[in-house]
Amino acid sequence: MLDSTEIPARESRLVTFPFHRIVPRLLRDPLAAFEDIGRRADGSIARLDLGPFRPYLVTRPEHVQHVLRDNAANYPRRGMMWEPFSRLVGDGIAGEGEAWAASRATLQPAFAGRHITALLDEMAATVDEAVADLAGRAARQQTLDLGLEMTRIVQRVLNLVFFGGRIRLEDADRLGTAVSTAMMSFLWRMMMPFVPLTVPMPGDRAFRRSTRTVEEILGPIVAEARRSPTGGGDVVSLLLRGTGADGAPLSDRQVRDDIVGLWVAGSESTAVALTWLWVNLAARPDVADRLYREIDEVVGTDAPGRDHVRQLRYTTMVLNESLRIHSVGWVVPRTSAAEDVIDGVPMPAGATVLVSPYLTHRLPAVWEDPLTFDPERFAPGRARERHPLAHLPFGAGVHECLGQHFFMVEAALIVAAVLRRFRPVVDPAVPVRAQASLTVRPARPVSFTLRPR
Numbered sequence: 001m002l003d004s005t006e007i008p009a010r011e012s013r014l015v016t017f018p019f020h021r022i023v024p025r026l027l028r029d030p031l032a033a034f035e036d037i038g039r040r041a042d043g044s045i046a047r048l049d050l051g052p053f054r055p056y057l058v059t060r061p062e063h064v065q066h067v068l069r070d071n072a073a074n075y076p077r078r079g080m081m082w083e084p085f086s087r088l089v090g091d092g093i094a095g096e097g098e099a100w101a102a103s104r105a106t107l108q109p110a111f112a113g114r115h116i117t118a119l120l121d122e123m124a125a126t127v128d129e130a131v132a133d134l135a136g137r138a139a140r141q142q143t144l145d146l147g148l149e150m151t152r153i154v155q156r157v158l159n160l161v162f163f164g165g166r167i168r169l170e171d172a173d174r175l176g177t178a179v180s181t182a183m184m185s186f187l188w189r190m191m192m193p194f195v196p197l198t199v200p201m202p203g204d205r206a207f208r209r210s211t212r213t214v215e216e217i218l219g220p221i222v223a224e225a226r227r228s229p230t231g232g233g234d235v236v237s238l239l240l241r242g243t244g245a246d247g248a249p250l251s252d253r254q255v256r257d258d259i260v261g262l263w264v265a266g267s268e269s270t271a272v273a274l275t276w277l278w279v280n281l282a283a284r285p286d287v288a289d290r291l292y293r294e295i296d297e298v299v300g301t302d303a304p305g306r307d308h309v310r311q312l313r314y315t316t317m318v319l320n321e322s323l324r325i326h327s328v329g330w331v332v333p334r335t336s337a338a339e340d341v342i343d344g345v346p347m348p349a350g351a352t353v354l355v356s357p358y359l360t361h362r363l364p365a366v367w368e369d370p371l372t373f374d375p376e377r378f379a380p381g382r383a384r385e386r387h388p389l390a391h392l393p394f395g396a397g398v399h400e401c402l403g404q405h406f407f408m409v410e411a412a413l414i415v416a417a418v419l420r421r422f423r424p425v426v427d428p429a430v431p432v433r434a435q436a437s438l439t440v441r442p443a444r445p446v447s448f449t450l451r452p453r
């Protein structure tokens, strides 16, 4: 624990955490140290003294709103993880400025409600196939790796939506592992962004290897899609018909960057969020029972489809609560372009500002009993009781997650397809420790079995 002299007064606006207090703990267990800082700052803006790197941490919803919405132009995605990250995802949808804006405009229609609804039946069929394969593996193996199995299902859906099914299943597996490794190998670069890229750091080699694998798998697919365009509604086809900031068709490089950016943003986050969902349900049999009842009433023995999704209201509440208590995104970094003041606290130009959905979701002033898993927080009408940015698993403002509607539909389909036939069993007696990389995920593989219902 940190020294009690650092406990901030309730009314203080800027709390400084000195180097000697936080760095040893951050090196030992970054997420636990970060949670501790969040508890102590208690909604105040915090300055973390990490030696040459002194980021500001912003958690109170009003402050988050200032950074991500009200004065977003002053807080672009620059520095910290964004520069090393761009070696994997390029400068398009995961970047900033004109190239980002052109990518966002091209990609937006692919993630609009109407387009997702049009794809829903195909998505549902793909999910059902993937769950049947999972059931086959469950019958052959004693236990399964929850994270891996969720990744497999998610990748099948992404393969359909992004590539019209052009990726072979074994390549999808390799791609999943490569992206996951790239995310894991990233932590040191994120924590020490002042170290030049020319100075080797742990994780660099794994990151380069993963980037090469991504390149080897996706490069030929983009090239093939360009040679034989299908005119289809999958994302690659859409990008190949799109234009860049200069109005010219996107180059293969830009298409590849956006596809990688989307794959990185959409695969790991979704698989990790679903992994936490089953872990959370294992600890709350009462919530799980109510979920089974909803699936039985709405879906019954049918294959889940378009008409079911909008009726799965409790499922949506459970998903939202799972995204709150296990927010996949722990930091969303920005850099201040010019001097600013946030709620009376001066912010110098060039400062790294860390928004943390993870910590905002755990603020006792915003969420009563924040460590309790309680889907009722998302019952109809309850959102009015809190600040609109109290719950921000998908970020906010101009960079708000493009895939959030897609995620909610996909996740509801997966939950329904699994639960209408099986009871996933995760042992509640085995504690699942969280670990931060680019996302917050279980530190070790979580085992589970599938029991037929």
Ligand code: HEM
Pocket: 077, 093, 094, 095, 104, 261, 262, 265, 266, 267, 269, 270, 273, 328, 329, 332, 333, 392, 393, 394, 395, 396, 398, 399, 400, 401, 402, 403, 404, 406, 407
């Ligand atoms: C549980 C699942 C997901 C979570 C928790 C999540 C979270 C987030 C967050 C926090 C951001 C904001 C980043 C920032 O402000 O810098 C974001 C952006 C983004 N997400 Fe997601 N995401 C999820 C699923 C998806 C999916 C399924 C896709 C695509 C299929 C996707 C695509 C994107 C894209 C393209 C952006 C960048 C948007 C932009 O900068 O304009 N995400 N996501």
